Amino acid sequence: MEELTIKDVARICGVGVSTVSRAINNHPDINPETKQKVMDTIREHGYIPNNSARNLKRIDAKSIAVLVKGMTNPVFSSMIKVIEAEIKRKKYAMVLNHVNQNEDEVDVALEVVKEKRVRGIIFLGGYFNHDEEKLEKLQVPFILSTVGAAPENVDNMQCSFLTVDDEKESYKMISHLIDRGHKRIAILCVEMDEKSVGYRRLLGYRKALRDHGIAVDERLIREMSGKQEAYTYENGYEVMRELLQEDQDFTAIFVISDIMAMGACRAIIDAGKRVPEDIAVAGFDGIAAGDYFIPRITTIRQPVEEIALTTIKLMFEILEGERKHMQQVFEGELMVKESTVKLSLP
């Protein structure tokens, strides 16, 4: 089916362009039969707006695709905003794609690059565990930003990798909880795939306990629920509710995202317990919501705006041939708040 311009529609219907315009715009000043004829023609052929008529110079903007896994996590909203601003400044368009938890982001990316104008891809969230051959098919430069572990053989690939050191940051948080006197510390992590953010944070958890002479109790290691969407309040709530029902012995929990940590707090309160007096709760990310929650959430702040800006600037430098792919690790910051340390109110 070939689409028609407004002039084509006018010609076929034997009317003027302004009449077609009136029909499209639902203007009252048009004969109903003529209107019908115009709309039928458009229905039959499809229609592309006629722009030259209004002297609007139209262009084919190149675009950067952004693929987000775990879209309900507000961490990505602030990253997307930074990335979009830079893309706009470069007169590119940003094509946003969300990847569902059960979708393969590389398959989604392969669909996306079929689009001629996509010049680069930025992956946010999720994790990467794909064979090189599949990744090479992507054809355009891509950057993994805040994505679990680097793919193997990253040096040979058309790919950059920007993130915090999830194992190290997790180690920091567990050390904080141990410093506060906790010995029975649970963890709510995600997907045991060894490339995932969750797995790397679990490594940090195990290492911190080991270094402090505390035995790991596998019953206190919990995965996100597969029944709810990942990285949601609901998921944190449900996993915590189940853990509380089992009557396990623990006095603190590290939840690998603030959103889920807040859901976990709500489950603790609903069970008639207090945060942090009965159970201390620590999150990860450093989103604004956690800082207004009651109690404020202790967290590892990821420098997401800085990671986002570095990511998109690097993308354009690569496209302009000024730079090659690289890896960069950013430093997180431990923010101690009310959910692990009871503070007296002012």
Next chain:
Amino acid sequence: MEELTIKDVARICGVGVSTVSRAINNHPDINPETKQKVMDTIREHGYIPNNSARNLKRIDAKSIAVLVKGMTNPVFSSMIKVIEAEIKRKKYAMVLNHVNQNEDEVDVALEVVKEKRVRGIIFLGGYFNHDEEKLEKLQVPFILSTVGAAPENVDNMQCSFLTVDDEKESYKMISHLIDRGHKRIAILCVEMDEKSVGYRRLLGYRKALRDHGIAVDERLIREMSGKQEAYTYENGYEVMRELLQEDQDFTAIFVISDIMAMGACRAIIDAGKRVPEDIAVAGFDGIAAGDYFIPRITTIRQPVEEIALTTIKLMFEILEGERKHMQQVFEGELMVKESTVKLSLP
């Protein structure tokens, strides 16, 4: 500057395509000088990935642009997800654009439609108060979704309009607060422009008080702070903090977004007061965060997924000539929770 394909780069440098590929992909198996030459050539001319070589059939996807005002509000995340899924199903691309609070969304839209492939625009959030002439320049069909009041003369325009009745929903909430015995009710609204969501909710507030024989006290009508980004926790926190410092007499407040209502709760707690015993707090939107907050936030739930799905389906029906522009008003739902009614915990 004309961009080169991988074949052009190979020809100019007098090397094979695979050598160029190795240079781009940072492969170790390449002579450093050759690599330098390749990268210099790319730097000079720019480079477009050579796709035909890998039998990837590339297309020019048409796109729908989504313009979001007030992006930090999670209401829009769920709407965007629904809209994107439908756009993808139709083999279009979604181009996302955030509009800053101080930007004119129609100016942003005019920039966006310069892009040839944009076939329609969806506006989310903000409000519309633009002369018809400017809107007509948009050329492509557009839909205002969850956007304040309809533009004037909407019948003659190439535009649809889908939203809740903000005045009526606000009236519902104020009636709930009055039913709970409150007579001194404050409101935190936004931008006094008569087309805005905030203004229409203020109308509902005034009408509900009047209908219940309660005099309006203008000192209890507060606007969002211009110092912080709109619709943020921070903004709700700051405005509430100032209101509490003034020592005004009020026992309840209606805040026109859940995010800001939660910020306001935090300010009340930080001032050593309780929610709802000292001050009842009501929000608007019905986002998940509010349902896990401590206390859970009383709110008006907007059927955002339904509005989003109706919006994008309507867009494609209009593009396919099956339908004309229309207006549709959706019903909100009052959700009474702990922030206005103290509930005993289980």
